[in-house]
Amino acid sequence: MLTARWDPFSDLWGRMEQLHNEMNRLFNRMSDGLTRSWVGAFPAVNAWEDDEAVYLEAELPGLDLSKLEIFVTGGNQLTLQGERQPNVPADGVWHRQERGFGKFARVLTLPVPVDADKVDARFEHGVLRIKLPKSETAKPRRIAVKAD
Amino acid sequence: MANTALEKKEARTEPAHEVTRGNVYTPRVDIYETTDELLLFADMPGVAPGDVDIRFENGELSLHGRVGARLPSQGVLLKEYGIGDFYRVFTITETIDANKITAEMKNGVLTVHLPKAEALKPRKITVTGG
CATH class of the missing domain: 2.60.40.790 (Immunoglobulin-like)
Incomplete structure (x- = not known):
């Protein structure tokens, strides 16, 4: 079917789902952070x-x-x-630390x-x-x- | 330990790689300064050593890592991260000796050495007695 070739919402759904997963992971990580070290998803x-x-x-x-x-x-x-x-290099100072x-x-x-x-x-x-x-x-x- | 169950998601039939194609991600970066240089570590998983572009121009350092699509279009069970290129630009206020910048890529981690210009390095002045 011609109409099946292009679905403007499929991309949106993908992004929504990704955002949902990211949020879940964020909350997992936060709640884990309260109890022990970083062992979330x-x-x-x-x-x-x-x-x-x-x-x-x-x-x-x-x-x-x-x-x-x-x-x-x-x-x-x-x-x-x-x-x-x-x-960690021997001597110096951190300007930025983002990696876990x-x-x-x-x-x-x-x-x-x-x-x-x-x-x-x-x-x-x-x-x-x-x-x-x-x-x-x-x-x-x-x-x-x-x-x- | 978190237990994740992999269940088939039937709802989405569109190829998953179409969603991520063209997406660009910001790599996580550590920057460390020693007396001789600035050291930058960037996580760029999936980037081969030959697929990194590093530019240093007018005090701006740009990193670009190219990543090919890896997720198949069918049978996806779990998709927790997107796949795409890595790109990030930094403004470096230190005076860097641009000719001596070196970089290496290992196991998906990019390390960039940015040596400080000679004039800025701390110098120990020896005092001679008269």
Whole structure:
């Protein structure tokens, strides 16, 4: 259909949703800040799926990989935890400090069970990418219909 | 620990990368001053070392990191951050030796060294006895 080609509101919806998420994250962070160190919804995550796998991506610039741990538990729980350490020069003064540092931990519940042995994680230019192949039982199966 | 459940959002069918394409984000930056230089650290995740433009002109330092679209158009489960270029401009009031500015990009963090001009560096004056 011609009318389906352009939807002026789709962009708006995307932005609204993003704003909503940002607000949630902000409030999470604030309430966490009152009780203990920064362990809100960090890192922010983008995730998507196809028939084969669930893909997950998180921005963790400057992270030392030896400080990052990834677990899959119970087939569908993914835990990311680690620590981002500041690199502070020996002497001098700060003019601006906007980048956050410290420990983080985040648990994500995946929509389907995954094959924990085949999880592949890569870290490139400060972006962590995780591919979690769906377990065989969760994959869509094409059923051949036999004709008589 | 916060537990986030990934659920498929059916409502939006438009390609997600269309939403973020063209968006420009402000990188988070730390600036540190030592006796010899200003040191700037900028978080630019997803920017390859070859995709950064740094300009210093009339006391203005501009940083531009190019990022390609990474999110597929279908099957999006969770979208907590947008993807786009990083851009930011700073006015530097210190006198900088522009020819000696160096920068490196590692793991998505850009480090820029802005050496102070010789005339501004603190100098220790030795007093000689008569």
